[in-house]
Amino acid sequence: MNYxxxxxxxxxxNQAAHSALHFAQAALTRGHCISRVFFYxxxxxxxxxLVSPPQDEANVPAQWHTLAKxxxxxxxxxxxxxxxxxxxxxxxxxRYSRASHNIAEGVSLSGLGQLIDAGLTSHKLITFGL
Amino acid sequence: MILHTVNKSxxxxxxxxxxxxxxxxxxxxxxxxxxxxxSTTAFKALLKEGLHYFVLQEDLDARxxxxxxxxxEWTAISYTGxxxxxxxxxxxxxxx
Amino acid sequence: MSENMSDLLIMFRKAPxxxxxxxxxxxxxxxxxxxxxxxxxxxxxxxxxxLLTNQQPESVGQKGTQAMMKALPMYDIEQIFVxxxxxxxxxxxxxxxxxxxxxxxxxxVQALLQSHQQVFNF
Numbered sequence: 001m002n003y004x005x006x007x008x009x010x011x012x013x014n015q016a017a018h019s020a021l022h023f024a025q026a027a028l029t030r031g032h033c034i035s036r037v038f039f040y041x042x043x044x045x046x047x048x049x050l051v052s053p054p055q056d057e058a059n060v061p062a063q064w065h066t067l068a069k070x071x072x073x074x075x076x077x078x079x080x081x082x083x084x085x086x087x088x089x090x091x092x093x094x095r096y097s098r099a100s101h102n103i104a105e106g107v108s109l110s111g112l113g114q115l116i117d118a119g120l121t122s123h124k125l126i127t128f129g130l
Numbered sequence: 131m132i133l134h135t136v137n138k139s140x141x142x143x144x145x146x147x148x149x150x151x152x153x154x155x156x157x158x159x160x161x162x163x164x165x166x167x168x169s170t171t172a173f174k175a176l177l178k179e180g181l182h183y184f185v186l187q188e189d190l191d192a193r194x195x196x197x198x199x200x201x202x203e204w205t206a207i208s209y210t211g212x213x214x215x216x217x218x219x220x221x222x223x224x225x226x
Numbered sequence: 227m228s229e230n231m232s233d234l235l236i237m238f239r240k241a242p243x244x245x246x247x248x249x250x251x252x253x254x255x256x257x258x259x260x261x262x263x264x265x266x267x268x269x270x271x272x273x274x275x276x277l278l279t280n281q282q283p284e285s286v287g288q289k290g291t292q293a294m295m296k297a298l299p300m301y302d303i304e305q306i307f308v309x310x311x312x313x314x315x316x317x318x319x320x321x322x323x324x325x326x327x328x329x330x331x332x333x334x335v336q337a338l339l340q341s342h343q344q345v346f347n348f
Binding site for chain 3: 132144148151152153154220221223224225226
């Protein structure tokens with residue numbers, strides 16, 4: 001089956017992104033396809049390239065970025081939620097006249113419509129809340 | 131059938147209560163994260179008949195909750211079991 | 227209750243002001259409608275507080291959700307449901323609500339959920 005996942009919790013503060021990662025790995029192992037992960041609310045922080053935990057702690061955002069690359073999963077961050085919280089790509093940094101941008105490679109900013117679309121085009125949309 | 135996932139402890143939030151208020155006969159309930167505290171015997175009185183109750187083993191283990199602390203209604207499952215529950219659900223509703 | 231079923235059910239269970247959930251859930255409702263989906267809203271739990279009149283979110287530097295709520299008819303979002311039980315639990319009555327909505331008993335709330343394949347629960 002074709003799955004999409006919505007994540008509303010950021011890294012470290014709560015379990016959402018970690019639970020979703022385990023779910024995704026189990027779903028892939030069972031032969032399912034995950035087409036899109038949509039990050040909303042504080043979940044957008046998982047799109048940061050700058051998350052830097054101590055070496056003996058898991059870097060859940062980086063694990064997501066790797067899993068996505070290996071399994072052709074689209075990682076999409078809600079643009080409205082992201083720019084409000086200070087997660088920018090180069091284009092948005094320019095638009096808001098900011099000196100730098102911080103979105104991770106392989107993660108894209110897009111509209112909330114991508115979450116609606118994920119619900120409509122996937123067999124299952126599984127949400128991991130804050 | 132709706133699969134309801136709940137991730138909050140029933141003693142700090144009304145999430146489980148609200149979930150059970152809306153669930154109907156044949157629905158599946160799955161506790162994850164801090165939700166798993168709701169599977170212990172202390173909260174047995176919240177449960178109603180006609181629902182199927184599951185709790186995520188990894189989250190129980192992480193919190194040091196043993197199977198013998200659970201009310202008898204609950205079945206512990208792995209992440210693979212979680213995926214299986216989503217496969218048969220018409221809708222997955224996440225309560226947080 | 228509704229004879230013509232909507233495509234999307236968005237549930238509001240969190241109080242306004244204290245967190246951004248109410249605004250972000252409403253954003254999703256409006257985008258869903260803009261995508262051509264028929265959207266229904268269900269207010270339950272502390273979400274019923276979103277419907278109270280006389281909110282002055284600007285006193286804590288916020289925009290609040292009132293303007294977005296008023297825009298719902300323009301997006302053809304006209305099915306707004308409220309759990310009667312959740313109102314009663316909070317000592318509220320329908321005349322304290324600033325928006326016209328249909329009160330649902332527990333069985334109707336359950337039926338509403340069962341009738342939607344797409345449920346976004348905030």
